[in-house]
Amino acid sequence: QKEVEQNSGPLSVPEGAIASLNCTYSDRGSQSFFWYRQYSGKSPELIMSIYSNGDKEDGRFTAQLNKASQYVSLLIRDSQPSDSATYLCAVRKGAQKLVFGQGTRLTINP
């Protein structure tokens, strides 16, 4: 079992709709979770971090964490073509290391 798993996609969503990205992790003791966005040929950009169960909202983005189910998700409301990218879920392992999922490729269709 991979430490961090994501559906690689591609996930296609019409413009204006809600895009839902999911991630599961294997280490029940994990405490810190991150979502990064990566455009083709570019490095990852931090979108959200979440540390507590529940929802965390930032603009059009909402991160959801359920530690009991070992599940973290990212919702993107009012999806725009510029949101088309690969989204990487990362979980902190130990004090410093981040373990990344394989990423979900999201395409927003105009």
Place this chain on the structure above:
Amino acid sequence: GAVVSQHPSRVICKSGTSVKIECRSLDFQATTMFWYRQFPKQSLMLMATSNEGSKATYEQGVEKDKFLINHASLTLSTLTVTSAHPEDSSFYICSARGTDGGALEQYFGPGTRLTVT
């Protein structure tokens, strides 16, 4: 804030030569820097973790004598790919974690695309 730069952004070198990549935190002090490698259509793979003033910790399977990492100051870490071969061609990305306010997030540099001919 939290800007990380890398230089060069692209480099082409001949097989057998060495290449140095610099990673700088521009507006914060980074006690810890990380070096990743990413092959096409794959996720990031951590190569090593470096703490300022101490030796880097390499991930399993990463040759420390081939990928030399130096983290001599709180704002600069370097990765030297020695005796590069075509299979070392990849996208190398550094990230930095600061100490200001106990920040837990890692911020990534723009990456360096290495092509070995």
